Amino acid sequence: MSPDQIKPLYVRHSSEEDRYVIAVPNPFKFHLRKSFRQAYLSIPEDQKVEFDFSQVTSLDSAAIGMLLVAFEHFGHNRDHVVLSNLHQQVRVILEMANLDRVFTILPS
Numbered sequence: 001m002s003p004d005q006i007k008p009l010y011v012r013h014s015s016e017e018d019r020y021v022i023a024v025p026n027p028f029k030f031h032l033r034k035s036f037r038q039a040y041l042s043i044p045e046d047q048k049v050e051f052d053f054s055q056v057t058s059l060d061s062a063a064i065g066m067l068l069v070a071f072e073h074f075g076h077n078r079d080h081v082v083l084s085n086l087h088q089q090v091r092v093i094l095e096m097a098n099l100d101r102v103f104t105i106l107p108s
Helices: 030-041 061-073 088-096
Strands: 010-014 019-023 049-052 081-084
Touching: 019 030, 030 061, 049 061, 061 081
Parallel strands: 019 049, 049 081
Antiparallel strands: 010 019
16 A cells, blocks of 8 residues: 555544544554654644554554654653553553553553
8 A cells, every 4th residue: 555545544532531532543554654643743742642452453663663753742641642442462562562661551
């Protein structure tokens, strides 16, 4: 898939949780770098954001890097950046990379 064919990521505001939610598509890999960046840059830096991984069953090292850059964008604030709805295999990969120490991971 060429970069021109990639659809923007879905971003919504959850007034219930008082945070923005970005639905991360599957597979979460390097080809999504532009749309992923556009999605989180559309959210003010002082807001809370949740990355919804409910569709993600596959990710690569570039995806881990993209998450870390997003975390940096939101001020390295563990309370402002959370990951949700992780499938077990994705959770294991993130834990192996010690990202459970960086991000708040909500229970699935």
